[in-house]
Amino acid sequence: xxxxxxxxxxxxxxxxxxxxxxxxxLVAPAMLFIGxxxxxxxxxTFRLSFTDAGLGGETYVGWSNYAELFHSxxxxxxxxxxxxxxxxxxSLKLVMGLIGASxxxxxxxxxxxFRVLVMPPWVIPIDFGVIGWKWLYNGYFGFLSGILxxxxxxxxxIALLAQKTSAFYAAIVTDVWVGTPMVTLFLLAAMQGVSRDxxxxxxxxxxxxxxxxxxxxxPQIMPVIVSMALLxxxxxxxxxxxIWILTEGGPRGAxxxxxxxxxxxxxxxxxxxxxxxxxxxxxxxxxxFSLLYLYFLNKVNKHYGAK
Amino acid sequence: MATLxxxxxxxxxxxxxxxxxxxxxxxxxxFVVFVGPSGCGKSTLLRIIAGLEEASAGKIVIGGTxxxxxxPVDRGISMVFQSYALYxxxxxxxxxxxxxxxQKLADADLRTRVGRxxxxxxxxxxLDLKPGQLSGGQRQRVAIGRSIVRNPKVFLFDEPLSNLxxxxxxxxxxxxxxxxxxxxxxxxxxxHDQVEAMTMADRIVVLNKGRIEQFGTPMELYHxxxxxxxxxxxxxxxxxxxxxxxxxxxxSGITAVLPGDxxxxxxxxxxxxxxxxxxxxxxxxxxxxxxxxxxxTVQVMERLGGVSITYGVLPGGTRICAALPGDTPVREGxxxxxxxxxxxxxxxxxxxxxxxxxxxxxxxx
Numbered sequence: 001x002x003x004x005x006x007x008x009x010x011x012x013x014x015x016x017x018x019x020x021x022x023x024x025x026l027v028a029p030a031m032l033f034i035g036x037x038x039x040x041x042x043x044x045t046f047r048l049s050f051t052d053a054g055l056g057g058e059t060y061v062g063w064s065n066y067a068e069l070f071h072s073x074x075x076x077x078x079x080x081x082x083x084x085x086x087x088x089x090x091s092l093k094l095v096m097g098l099i100g101a102s103x104x105x106x107x108x109x110x111x112x113x114f115r116v117l118v119m120p121p122w123v124i125p126i127d128f129g130v131i132g133w134k135w136l137y138n139g140y141f142g143f144l145s146g147i148l149x150x151x152x153x154x155x156x157x158i159a160l161l162a163q164k165t166s167a168f169y170a171a172i173v174t175d176v177w178v179g180t181p182m183v184t185l186f187l188l189a190a191m192q193g194v195s196r197d198x199x200x201x202x203x204x205x206x207x208x209x210x211x212x213x214x215x216x217x218x219p220q221i222m223p224v225i226v227s228m229a230l231l232x233x234x235x236x237x238x239x240x241x242x243i244w245i246l247t248e249g250g251p252r253g254a255x256x257x258x259x260x261x262x263x264x265x266x267x268x269x270x271x272x273x274x275x276x277x278x279x280x281x282x283x284x285x286x287x288x289f290s291l292l293y294l295y296f297l298n299k300v301n302k303h304y305g306a307k
Numbered sequence: 308m309a310t311l312x313x314x315x316x317x318x319x320x321x322x323x324x325x326x327x328x329x330x331x332x333x334x335x336x337x338f339v340v341f342v343g344p345s346g347c348g349k350s351t352l353l354r355i356i357a358g359l360e361e362a363s364a365g366k367i368v369i370g371g372t373x374x375x376x377x378x379p380v381d382r383g384i385s386m387v388f389q390s391y392a393l394y395x396x397x398x399x400x401x402x403x404x405x406x407x408x409x410q411k412l413a414d415a416d417l418r419t420r421v422g423r424x425x426x427x428x429x430x431x432x433x434l435d436l437k438p439g440q441l442s443g444g445q446r447q448r449v450a451i452g453r454s455i456v457r458n459p460k461v462f463l464f465d466e467p468l469s470n471l472x473x474x475x476x477x478x479x480x481x482x483x484x485x486x487x488x489x490x491x492x493x494x495x496x497x498x499h500d501q502v503e504a505m506t507m508a509d510r511i512v513v514l515n516k517g518r519i520e521q522f523g524t525p526m527e528l529y530h531x532x533x534x535x536x537x538x539x540x541x542x543x544x545x546x547x548x549x550x551x552x553x554x555x556x557x558x559s560g561i562t563a564v565l566p567g568d569x570x571x572x573x574x575x576x577x578x579x580x581x582x583x584x585x586x587x588x589x590x591x592x593x594x595x596x597x598x599x600x601x602x603x604t605v606q607v608m609e610r611l612g613g614v615s616i617t618y619g620v621l622p623g624g625t626r627i628c629a630a631l632p633g634d635t636p637v638r639e640g641x642x643x644x645x646x647x648x649x650x651x652x653x654x655x656x657x658x659x660x661x662x663x664x665x666x667x668x669x670x671x672x
Contacts, residue, residue: 200359201392205406205457206380215405219396303396 042283048276055270065277074253075261079285082237082257085172089236092176094229097183102213104184105191115188122181130245133174137161137246164254167247171255175242179235183228190224191217226300230293234286258282309370309383309460309493310335311356316365318351318517325351326517329365333495333510338487341497342504342540343514349497350465352514356495357386357463370460380409385454386463389470391446393438393453399425400434403452424452427489444475451486464496468503480506501541505529513537526670535659538589544616546589547627548655553584561654561662563588567622569601571647575654575662586662589653592616595629598646603627605641619643 016022049065051058069075104115121129136143139159148154160166194217202212218225240259243249249256249264256264258278266275311333318326326348333339341349354360356367358379367375367382374382385406393402401408403424407417425431428448438446447467454462467483468476484507487494498504504511505525513520513528513536521533525541532538538546551563560574563586573588580586593614595601603619610633617629617637629645637643650666 195390195392197388197390197392198394201386201388201453202405202409204357204359204379204384204386205409205453206378207405207409211409216394219394222396 045276045279048273049280051273051276053272053276058273061273065274066281068274069277069281078253078256078258078261081168082259085168085175085257086233086237089172089175089179089239090229090232092172093179093183093232093236094225096176096180097187097228098225100180100184101187101191102217104188115185118181118184120181121177126178126241127245129178130174130242133170133177134161134246137170161247162251164251167251167254171243171246174246175236175239178242179232183232186224186228187221190221194220223297223301226297230290230297233289233293237286237289238282258285310368311370311461311493311495312366312368313352313356314366314368316352316355316367317363318348318355318360319363324517326355326362329519331512331519331522333493336491336493338484338494338496338507338509339512340504340508340510341495341512341514342499342501343520344540345499347514348517349499349512349514353386353463353465353495353497356382356461357384358382359386383460384463385457385459385461386465387447387450387454387467389466391438391450391467391470393446393449395438397437398434399430399436399438399441399449399452402438402449403430403434403456405453406457420456421452424455427455427486428452443471444479447471447479448482451483455490460493462490462492462494464494466498467496468498469500476503483507502543505541511541513540515540524670530667530670531661531664532589532653533661535587535589535655535661538653538655538661542591544592544628544630546591546653547595549588549590549621549625549627551586551588551654553580553582553586555582556580560665561586563654565601565621565647566625567602569647571600571649571652573649573652573654573662574665576665578656578660578662580654580656580662585657587655588647589655590647591651592628592630594648594651595627595631595645596648597631597635597644599644600646601627601644603629603643603645605637605639605643608637608639617643 017025048058050060050062052061052065100118104111104118108114135141137145137160139145139157139162142157142160144160145154145158148158149156158166160170198216198220199212202216207215237257238259239257240263243255243257243260244263247255249260259282262275262278262282265271265278311331313329313331316326316329317324329352341352343349351360355362358374358377362375365375366373369383379386394405397405400421403421404417407420412420421434422431425434428451430445430448430452433441433445433449438449441449450467464483468479471479480503483496487507496503496507508525510522510524511528512522515536521528521537523531528537528541532541532546535548539548549565551565554562554564554570556562556577557572560572561577561580562570562572564570565588571588601621603617603621605617605619607618609616609618613633614630615633615635615637617631617635619627619629621627627645631637650664653664654662656662
């Protein structure tokens with residue numbers, strides 16, 4: 001029946017661009033835009049990674065930048081440190097965010113005020129906040145060192161950013177401080193989207209607060225937790241300004257993550273080719289990580305009944 | 308199974324009083340429906356019984372135990388929500404088992420109880436599915452299953468059918484009535500749909516503005532509405548309420564002048580009504596017959612087959628509705644005569660209270 005219906009003559013007569021041309025002309029501006037600001041720099045980075053580009057011009061060197069990278073023990077230290085930095089920081093952000101969102105979601109008077117009060121770390125320019133932390137960590141006039149001395153925990157001033165271990169964890173604390181509010185607010189929004197009826201039904205059935213949190217809240221917001229974990233992981237992996245302002249990757253490389261290393265090589269030392277090779281490695285690692293992650297996200301969504 | 312008594316239940320939200328001194332005695336194994344327009348307080352009353360809201364004053368007694376201050380789970384009730392409140396991430400089995408998991412029931416026992424509930428509700432082959440894969444009616448049954456496994460003393464239903472389409476609602480009404488019979492349980496059911504109330508209830512509570520207008524069996528409410536509100540609310544299509552002037556009060560009843568100067572003598576107890584008073588005469592559309600009496604101009608005919616619902620106006624502009632036989636040869640614009648059967652008519656005084664009828668029919672059921 002359907003295939004005997006002819007094209008209405010009126011439509012056939014109308015003069016139009018061929019469908020393909022019309023479609024491409026609609027997409028073209030966006031493609032041009034993406035091409036210029038995303039694709040070209042990416043391709044250019046990829047090209048540079050096979051050269052010894054610096055201030056004095058460039059020559060093709062093949063895989064030697066990569067070979068050098070993969071044969072240096074220092075590079076593996078940096079990759080390991082970057083993932084450790086990422087997992088620790090993201091885990092803390094998620095845990096703190098979950099706790100914060102639960103508290104903000106509780107029916108307490110003045111909760112609107114608290115919701116506003118969690119935002120400053122995220123809202124103020126990142127450099128101001130981090131400079132503030134730098135002062136807190138300072139060995140001469142730092143607040144933290146002062147407190148510890150007053151309490152009698154340490155005898156002499158301590159410069160938290162001057163020692164390898166303490167510098168790394170101090171940077172983590174600051175990174176978590178900056179990153180937690182956004183996680184908190186996203187999780188809060190997800191929690192508020194959970195139907196009240198579910199809690200009431202569970203309450204009528206005798207489920208306590210913790211039981212409801214574990215068996216309703218967590219599963220219901222799991223897709224958001226997982227998405228936030230991915231976004232937060234990528235941002236944390238590439239988090240640059242916090243470390244740079246606090247320590248510039250030091251002391252003795254203790255806070256040098258892949259992105260810091262790339263910057264130091266490519267910009268500070270002006271070895272663009274070697275820097276580009278590092279950037280390509282970052283793209284590769286993050287892509288692999290994201291694919292793994294999306295696969296996982298898909299499973300989670302299926303399991304928790306998201307449509 | 309148990310009785311449910313409400314003594315002087317009041318509820319205010321801020322300065323707004325939504326329930327006024329509700330007194331109600333629900334018998335063991337009774338199916339009671341709370342019905343009323345939106346905002347009448349019926350859902351609030353149900354939530355107070357469930358323990359989801361606290362009454363501002365009054366006492367709730369279930370099976371002889373005062374549960375006014377008890378936690379919902381200790382009241383021996385279970386509730387089915389309008390939205391079903393199923394856990395989307397859990398299977399049907401786990402949804403039904405939820406209250407038992409909370410109680411930390413042994414696994415074998417849990418399986419038997421969920422299995423039995425699933426059998427009653429014909430969900431046995433759906434136990435591994437997620438709620439998202441079920442139809443509206445099946446979800447409804449899962450929600451009921453979750454309340455069955457707890458063996459509550461009283462089942463509470465909050466507009467459980469309002470999310471279903473009309474056909475399914477009809478089926479579920481029958482299923483719920485059967486369920487009530489097979490479980491032999493006390494059930495309290497909230498709805499705004501008078502058809503649900505009439506078809507399922509043993510007794511109906513009609514609520515209006517936070518007060519009980521009347522509590523009685525469906526046919527009591529139909530034949531003996533205590534107030535104008537109940538008269539207008541129960542029955543489909545709605546009862547006609549015609550303004551009338553009392554011409555005389557005699558031993559045989561009240562003689563009143565209806566719109567269009569039709570004079571009827573209604574066999575009712577006059578109460579405080581005097582000659583010259585304004586009253587309202589209530590006549591159900593299905594009681595009107597083609598005979599001399601009221602003259603109406605037909606505006607709209609709804610031919611349903613067996614009956615033709617005829618909407619018209621009386622002289623003076625009062626609207627009237629009559630359920631005439633299906634093949635009545637009447638068209639829009641025609642003028643028809645509608646006879647008033649005086650024994651079936653109701654009269655309401657100015658406060659809206661009914662004047663007792665002398666020749667009311669025997670109540671069935």
